[in-house]
Amino acid sequence: MKPIRVLIDCDTGIDDAVALSYALRAPELEVAGVTTVCGNLPVDVTTYNTLNVLHLLGRDDVPLARGAERPLARELEDAAYIHGSNGLGGYEFAEKAARTPEAEPAWEFLYRMLRAESAPIDIIALAPLTNIALLLQKHPDALGRIRRVVFMGGSLRTGNPTPVATFNVLADPEAAKYVIGTKIPFVMCSLDCTRGSYLTWEELDRIRALDNPIARMVWQAAGFYIQSTKRENAVDGKKKGIDIHDLCTVMYVSHPELFQGEHYFADVETKGELTTGFTLVDFEDNLRKPPEDKTVLFLKKVDRAAYVQHYMDVLSSY
Secondary structure, rough: OOEEEEEEEEEOOHHHHHHHHOOOOOOOOEEEEEOOOOOOOOOOHHHHHHHHHHHHHHOOOOEEEEEOOOOOOOOOOOOHHHHHHOOOOOOOOOOOOOOOOOOHHHHHHHHHHHHHHHOEEEEEEEOOHHHHHHHHHHHHHHHHHHHHHHEEOOOOOOEEEEOEHHHHHHHHHHHHHHHHHHOOOOOOOOHEEEHHEEHHHHHHHHHHHHHHHHHHHHHHHHHHHHHHHHHHHHHOOOEEEEOHHHHHHHHHHHHHHHHHEEOOOOEEEOOOOOOOOEEEEOOOOOOOOOOOOOOEEEEEEOHHHHHHHHHHHHHHOO
């Protein structure tokens, strides 16, 4: 089967790095380009991390463009308290990438790449949606060139880091509201789903035993991630391991058969006193929206055992 061509937008932190280690090696995917944005850390840090992860993966051939320095309408509140000050839990690259990002900003790079494709392709958004919103605001015709946006974020019942909001939405709720409001086909790989995509300490030990450079990065960074999330989140503190949210999102594109989901109408709260960043998902059809407005495929559940095995297979191939 021909690989699925994708563009990846990320804010490389820990789970982004894990997701990239899968996406750049999975036989089902072909990554046409990568963009970075502020989110987990400032964009200079996320760009540095992404360039060096690609270098470590042996994929300096994949073009990369630097994106937005701040959210659309507010200041950035990053997640260094989860990912560490360097975004990768203190992991340091032994060899640094020599190249620099593409000359144009991420939204122009995305537009150029989309126009060069013979058919619409997926954008996998592992970060706040600032770059995607800017792309669609500046180039409305890009809507017809994107097959779907596959996004890590949103939830039905709960949130992180607030009781109702997930980080990638809370970091730029105006961008998330705008992108969903365009009615572009949108896959929400929700917290409800990704909380079933954890790796245990035992599985991390299996990763460490692979003893290749990529596995060593994943083991060190994910080990830090477990400790920081258990410290910061009461729900994660009760688990046997750590949810690798971004990896789960990428794997939906390569293995959709592992997931359960349903289409709903959705929107984003941007001005709530207690609910900024909340993703309104009309789960019970209270709003009686017509089918054409139910553009969000909300992913509810993943087959964790198969998810872990697919990742182990790819990681062991390095």
